[in-house]
Every structure is written in C-alpha cells, then in structure tokens.
Amino acid sequence: MPVERAVVDCGVYVDGHRLRGRFSYQKALEVIRERGSGFVWLGLHAPDEGQMSGVAEVFGLHELLVEDAVHAHQRPKLELYDELKFLVLRTVKYVEHDAAEGKEVVATGELMVFTGRDFVITVRHGEHTHLTGLRRRLEERPDRLALGPDFVMHAVADLVVDTYLEVAESFEVDVDTAEENIFTPERSVDIDPIYMLKRAIIELRRSVEPLARPLQRLTSSEEPLVNKEIRRLFRDVADHHEMVSERIAGYDDVLESLLDAAQAKVGIQQNTDMRKISAWVAIASVPTVVAGIYGMNFQYMPELEWRYGFWVLMIVLLAVCGGLWWVFRKNRWL
Numbered sequence: 001m002p003v004e005r006a007v008v009d010c011g012v013y014v015d016g017h018r019l020r021g022r023f024s025y026q027k028a029l030e031v032i033r034e035r036g037s038g039f040v041w042l043g044l045h046a047p048d049e050g051q052m053s054g055v056a057e058v059f060g061l062h063e064l065l066v067e068d069a070v071h072a073h074q075r076p077k078l079e080l081y082d083e084l085k086f087l088v089l090r091t092v093k094y095v096e097h098d099a100a101e102g103k104e105v106v107a108t109g110e111l112m113v114f115t116g117r118d119f120v121i122t123v124r125h126g127e128h129t130h131l132t133g134l135r136r137r138l139e140e141r142p143d144r145l146a147l148g149p150d151f152v153m154h155a156v157a158d159l160v161v162d163t164y165l166e167v168a169e170s171f172e173v174d175v176d177t178a179e180e181n182i183f184t185p186e187r188s189v190d191i192d193p194i195y196m197l198k199r200a201i202i203e204l205r206r207s208v209e210p211l212a213r214p215l216q217r218l219t220s221s222e223e224p225l226v227n228k229e230i231r232r233l234f235r236d237v238a239d240h241h242e243m244v245s246e247r248i249a250g251y252d253d254v255l256e257s258l259l260d261a262a263q264a265k266v267g268i269q270q271n272t273d274m275r276k277i278s279a280w281v282a283i284a285s286v287p288t289v290v291a292g293i294y295g296m297n298f299q300y301m302p303e304l305e306w307r308y309g310f311w312v313l314m315i316v317l318l319a320v321c322g323g324l325w326w327v328f329r330k331n332r333w334l
Helices: 025-035 049-059 063-070 132-139 149-183 192-219 228-294 309-330
Strands: 007-014 039-045 077-081 084-094 106-115 119-125
Touching: 007 025, 007 132, 025 039, 025 049, 039 049, 039 149, 049 063, 049 119, 063 084, 063 106, 077 192, 084 149, 084 192, 106 149, 106 192, 119 149, 132 149, 149 192, 149 228, 192 228, 228 309
Parallel strands: 039 119
Antiparallel strands: 007 039, 077 084, 084 106, 106 119
16 A cells, blocks of 8 residues: 555644645655755554555655654654664553443554654554644644654654553442442442452553553663753653553552452351351251151051141241241341
8 A cells, every 4th residue: 555545744844833735745855955054744544554665765764763663662762873763652541331241441552753864754553543633723823743763752652651641540430339349238240340449450561560660761871872961851741651551550459459358258257157057057957857757657656546637736936946946036047
C-alpha cells in the first residue's frame, strides 16, 4: 500500500507556526531543509513494513527502528541512534464493562515517537489515544511549538500519562465496588470480578511502570538528552507518572487483600453450609434409625401389637427431633 494510506497528518512548522498548504512528507522535509529552520511533524497510524520503509528512507531511520515501528509489541523504552531519539509508549483506555460478562477492563495500544533535528514522527497503533486533538491544541501555542521536536515528544508523553491518570480514576470505582461486594454480609461471594481486575492491573503495570526509566533519562542533567526547558517539562510528566504508579500499586495491594478476604468468606460460608447439612442429617437420622429397626422382619418386637404404639412412637420422634432442632438453633447451626 502507498505510504499516504498510513499518513494521518503531515505539517510543516516554522517558528511554531504551521505553514499553509498540504505537503507530502517528502516535500515537507525538503521545504524545511531548504529553509534551514523549523521541523516536520508526520503522524502515521499502523503502517505496514513497506510503508514504514518508505518513510525511513526519506528521514534516514535505522532499519531496526522500522521493525520496532511495524511490530507493535514493545515495552516502553527510549533508544538513541546518533542524533535521533526513539521513545515507545504504551497507551491504555478504560473500557466500560459488565463484571458479570468478564470483559476486559482496559484496552492497550502503542505510541512511538521519533525525533530528529528537524522532524518528529509519531506512529500510533490502536484505536484510542488519537493525536489530532493534541496537534490542534499545540498549534494554538506557537511559542511552545517553537521549542522544536523534543517539545512534541514531551507533549505526547504528557498526553499518554494523563490518560493513565484517567484510567486509574475510573479503575478506582471498580475496586470500590468489588470491596463493597465482598464485605456486604447478605451478598454471596463472586471472585471472578476480582480476578478480572487483577488481570487488568497486571496489564496496567506492564504499560505504566517501564516508562519510569525513559523519563528518568529524559530528566537527567548528568547526560542531557534534551535542553533545560524540555527537561523541566519532562519532570512534571515524571511526577504524574510516579503518582499513577503508586495508585496502581495501591490497587494491587487492595485486590490482594480482597482475594484473601473473599477466600476466607467462601471458607466461612462452606463451614456454615456444612454445619446446617450436618444438623439436618442428625435430625433426620433419628426417624431413620427407628424406621430401620422396625423395618426388620422379626416376629417378636416390643409394642408391635400395642394399640397406641404407633402414635406414642410418633410423639417421641417429634419430641426428639424438635429437641435436636432447638439445640442446633440455639448453637446457630440452623
């Protein structure tokens, strides 16, 4: 397929302002290099290997970067190729769900950002975390866009971490609901929603926690990868990221406690059920024993020919069974 099928937008920015007109990515890079200032922002959505190879040839990307950009199964990372920086971000989206249906709680995707001296390329995989709105908001702040491709990389990272915060806030409602269900006495225990949330937490941690290392490198002043102003902006992103990581770890601890509580509650319910069953079996055993004895084919048995024997036996059985029921009831077995 032609590369244009994967292109979402391609803009040329000089002094933070977008040049009017439509540009192919080849023409956009040519215009920038002729001017000697500004940068190109090329946005791609799920390019295949042929499309990405065409972009790599124009912008001078390493073949390993092409492979990473096409096969979207990367952990968050930051790699350097001479003057080019390659940042991988995992995107997440909270999915409205019904716990009884066992559907996924979060959907994941990937965002990759390539930044060079005069270009930034964003590659998105997945149907969420669109960058169109971000591009529009940045174009309203030309003073910020004038900071160059590294600022765009920061803006994308900031957007992704903000979505982490939104997902964490939505996830808190599910955790609170699960907690309420477990500790409501009259409700039966359903562990499946907790396991579903635990699976979502694992997916969140895989997406969020590995980003700490790339952000640490981008905020470090010992080996500066971006200028001072951009480092300050990345520190704010790193603070938000740390906040999200702590909240996710907290949810994980709560869910572990809920699993323990649920298993304990299930054990108590089973013990209660067994006591009830045992009590009724004990009560039923009295008439069963009597019926078994008098069901034997012996000719001479006590009171067989007594006129009131049957009714007396019934009264005795009812009295014994009633007494057992009262004892078990008093001891909360029934």
